[in-house]
Amino acid sequence: MLAVQPAAPYSLAMPDAKPTLPEDPVIAAYIDSLWLEKGLSAHSLSAYRADLLSFAGFLQGRRLALLLAQRGDVLDYLSWRLQQGFKVRSTARALSCLRGFYRHAMRQQQVSLDPTLDVAMPQLGRPLPKTLSERDVEALLAAPDTGTALGMRDRAMLELLYASGLRVSELVGLRLDQLNLRQGVVRVTGKGNKERLVPLGEEALGWLESYLEQARAELLAGRPDDIVFPSRRGQPMTRQTFWHRIKQHALQAGVKASLSPHTLRHAFATHLLNHGADLRVVQLLLGHSDLSTTQIYTHVARHRLQELHATHHPRG
DSSP: OOOOOOTTTOOOOOOOOOSSSSSOOOHHHHHHHHHHHHOOOOOHHHHHHHHHHHHHHHOOOTTHHHHHOHHHHHHHHHHHHHHHHOOOOHHHHHHHHHHHHHHHHHHHTOOSSTTTTOOOOOOOOOOOOOOOOHHHHHHHHOOOOOTTTTHHHHHHHHHHHHHOOOOHHHHHHBBGGGEEETTTEEEEEGGOEEEEEEOOHHHHHHHHHHHHHHHHHHHHHHOOOSSSOTTTSSSSHHHHHHHHHHHHHHHHOOOOOOOOOHHHHHHHHHHHTTTOOOHHHHHHHHHHHHHHHHHHHHHHHHHHHHHHHHHHSSTT
16 A cells, blocks of 8 residues: 655645645756647646646655656655546646656657656546537537527537537637638647648538638627637637536536537538448548548447447347
8 A cells, every 4th residue: 555645745646636745847848849849739738747746746645756757666656656546537637647757858868768667557448439420419509599699609610610510629729711601611829830721611601601700700899810719708618617508508408318518529520421421531631640540430429329239129
């Protein structure tokens, strides 16, 4: 049983605790290298930083710095996380972060041995993405009050999200020069600074055009800005704000299915496959670099068909 506890003021007593340890310059340098080499988003960089600070806080209780950690320290840290109630997937992500950090440290000759070497990744099943039925999607899309500027904005955002499969961060960060309404496409820069063109259907284009003509100027209140979907104060919207709006509209629409910020992105992919889309086309539209990431949606589609069979077939 591991009894080590991080020294004050740093606390990992709860799984959701945020690190308050002053940032190590070694961590700062590594985060800078990630930004330069991989072009990761601020959200991804923040996650890497939090994972490294978490391990640094654990090591502080052992009077150790990051560059002095041994394999036993890594194993004890992973064990401690699981004992404290961290999810297996979260712990696997933390180990992946540590591996990247120590490989970088090896290349920089800051350490002579990688302490994550031969540390096995925690075993985890791959959960199916949370998605919605087509009926639930229709109810959710129809929920905003389009008689108001906010409702018109939300309807356009939901329609665009479902029509394109954008990530929520890509949606809230959209600028006017990324839209080509004449050709019916949106240009998106996704993870790893990779750019892709995503086509939009007529329904989404119609709502987007109506919103831009009738509601956007009211939200901006005369402020010059090229953000496509401003908040009620005319400022860029956060992912958290939009997620809050989705939950409100789902409640109003009577959608009882479990939701996540990427629910409509998952629905976009699953419904395309349900209607016969090619897996590689869906991969391109989602901006996945690896086809295996997209293949999870084939399991979602198959799972849905099995549910329908069990419900409606006389011998289901």
